[in-house]
Amino acid sequence: MDKTPTTPVYFAECFGVSKTQLARHGAFNISLVTDLPLFIDPFLLFNSRKPQYQRLHDEIIRYLRFLRDKAAAEHLDPGLMTAWYHFPEVRQTWLGFSQSSNQGHGLGRDFAASLHQNLHKIFHNFGNEQITRGSHLEKLCLVKDGVGRDNISDFTTNLIRRFLAEYTQRFASKHIDPLLRKRIHLTKVRFNYDTETWESEWFDLPWRGGDYVLLTPKDMLTKDDTWINKNDLVDDFDRIPAAIPNDALRAQVNNYFRKQLPIEPSRKDEREAVSRTILEFPELIDWYIRYKEEHGEDAESISAMRVAFSQALYTEQFRELRQLLANTTGFFDLAGQTYAEAHQRVAFLKDVIENKGGHRIFYVHGNPIEREQDLHILYRLTWHGTKMDVTREANDGRGPVDFKISRGAKDKTLVEFKLASNTQLARNLKKQVEIYQRASDAPRAIKVIVCFSDTEFERVQRILRELNLLGHRDIVLIDASQENKVSASKAR
Secondary structure, three states, X not given: OOOOOOOOXXXXXXXXXXXXXXXXXXXXXXXXXXXXXXXXXXXXXXXXXXXXXXXXXXXHHHHHHXXXXXXXXXXXXXXXXXXXXXXXXXXXXXXXXXXXXXXXXXXXHHHHHHHHHHHHHHOOOOOOOXXXXXXXXXXXXXXXXXXXXXXXXHHHHHHOHHHHHHHHHHHHHHHOOHHHEEEEEEEEEEEEOOOOEEEEEEEEEEEEOOEEOOOOEHHHEEEOOOOOOHHHXXXXXXXXXXXXXXXXXXXXXXXXXXXXXXXXXXXXHHHHHHHHHHHHOOHHHHHHHHHHHHOHHHHHHHHHHHHHHHHHHHHHXXXXXXXXXXXXXXXXXXXOOHHHHHHHHHHHHHHHHHHOOHHHHHEEOXXXXXXXXXXXXXXXXXXXXXXXXXXXXXXXXXOOOOEEEEEOOOEEEEEEEEEOOOOOHHHHHHHHHHHHHOHHHOOEEEXXXXXXXXXXXXHHHHHHHHOOOOOOOOEEEEEOOOOOOOHHHOOO
16 A cells, blocks of 8 residues: 655645646745755846736835945934845745755845945936836846855845735635635835835735745746846856947947957856956946846746746655655654664665666756755755754765754764766765774765766776775665666676
8 A cells, every 4th residue: 555755745735725726826846845946036036927916016116226325315223124035044935045944044234235335336226217117126146246146035035025925815715725824014014115124014924834824826936046047147248239220339339348358268268258348338337237137037937937846846856756756665653873864765765866767866858967966955855854954064074965964962973965977976975985984083974976877887886996985885876867777787
């Protein structure tokens, strides 16, 4: 008889609703175990055909104009800086960049200072743009180092939190048992421009694990980066001058850029030349944004594709893997010391992937996953429902580690997942030698390497052989290839 995982993971199963009901509402079926690497892109609000989304974007810009005007008129009291600029991460969406839970850093002093200092430099013409069609918060990350997609998404999410609460409340009132809901008083959900204060409001929201939960519409989500981002500004630089109608300016930009390049430029040389050219001609940023605006339909289609990929991988396929583990191995019933139990779980995972069809989990549309972050999310989800504490482990000097498996203060084991395709794998494994050589003063560590072809498998074996690590108990190779597997014949 099939045995289902003991603890539900996803919103639908936690609150007893169907995936069809969620799909009709347009919401993403989030995990309530760990953040999924999706986030709200403000450009999708700006470019949406939905008047409600456009109004949300207008409200974001209105608030930025308010901050800009206040910064110009007076010295800002530290208390007002906190009230107007500081926001927590909205962890209740279960989206973002924390891989071990839903605990992020939010928008504190550093972001507040960056935004406050750059209001006049970057947002001086908000509402009166001459080049772009509209105003864009993402402009901040194009100019200011250290302000990235996580800051932009956190700020956006906070400023539309009232909408998200109402959106979730509508769904909950129709489909979720009142016993699984709670009336919550949310602070800072609406800004009163007359009193210049944030106001609170009550909502009836899903409640689980001592906190409320917020749903997010899929059509305002993306993955990897915002549509307007610094990497594209640099990588697509050759398209920007061509979009400038001013012949003289276009010629000056191209001439200056060429002068920054050595005779045989490397990719690094080109990126540095782009950065210097943008500093010399800051109006290029507006022309870049204009180019992005004109290709807004691409933003929608690309984001929709990324969200569909995420839905397939993080919910459907990862859930299938949990089911395989529960059905065939007793994976969720293990108990013991963390080192032995971590090894057993890795062995179970390896067996399911290599011999019971679990390798399919790692492929979307026939292509293997390319990010180790996806392995980490998978591993965190498969441990949920066990008695162990599974958390992300910071770099403590011994090298980067993915997870700390612990039971109490003294019993812990470190587990690191790597893709065989990682170009830094040999270097990483070389550092691992030092860890194993002085294991007496460090927690035990297990390294799991996932291969997607025989070529990758043989490359890893060659590296291990050169480092005298081939056959080491704490280095486990998993064959997730689609080729015929004869796992027992391969030396592990």
